[in-house]
Amino acid sequence: MSMANLSFLNVLKLDNNQFTGQIPLDLRRLDRIKEFSVTNNRLTGQVPALKKGSVSVDSYAGNLGLCGYPLPLCEGSTKKARTGVIIGAALGSAAIVALVVGGGMMFVMRKVVRKKKEDPDENKWARSIKGTKKIKEG
Known part of the structure; x- marks a missing residue:
């Protein structure tokens, strides 16, 4: 059975x-806790960020290895947060x-494809003489 239950x-x-x-971080699920103290342990x-009650710095006195609110921040926590942001x-x-x-390439490719469809042989003058017939030899 967990104390968080x-x-x-x-x-x-x-x-x-x-x-x-x-300290088990699951203790933060204790919604009704009003008084919490773990002084003089190791x-x-x-x-844990307890939801209700007044947990002061004095509640953690005598535990030199603890960190996080209301105590000073843990050393690695800000570096990890910055790494995630970066x-x-x-x-x-x-x-x-x-x-x-990708958008720029699509724009350029559309122009190139459209130009090729309009005049695949780049014979602009050929459009003006559509009605001419070839001279047959023979």
Whole structure:
């Protein structure tokens, strides 16, 4: 059973237990939590964003490895976010360039094809003398 399934939980105090590892991020699903504290343990990693209640910095005191609101941001989180934005911008730009180049090529090709259909032999003078007949030899 996960603690996140304890939907009626109002208070969760886990102080002074020497817990290690990360706080389960599933705890953010605890909608009714009003008081939460994990002081004086050995916890690390991202803290869950609890929906209700007032969870202050003091609720995490004594855990030097924790980060995320209301604590300072985790070191890798901003770099990962920037990397995603950079990759997204590069892919978006490449798609726009491909669309512009493809559209330009279609425009040029239409003109070339239309020109060839109008006068495949490029004999513009031949259009003016349509009614002439060839002289037969013999």
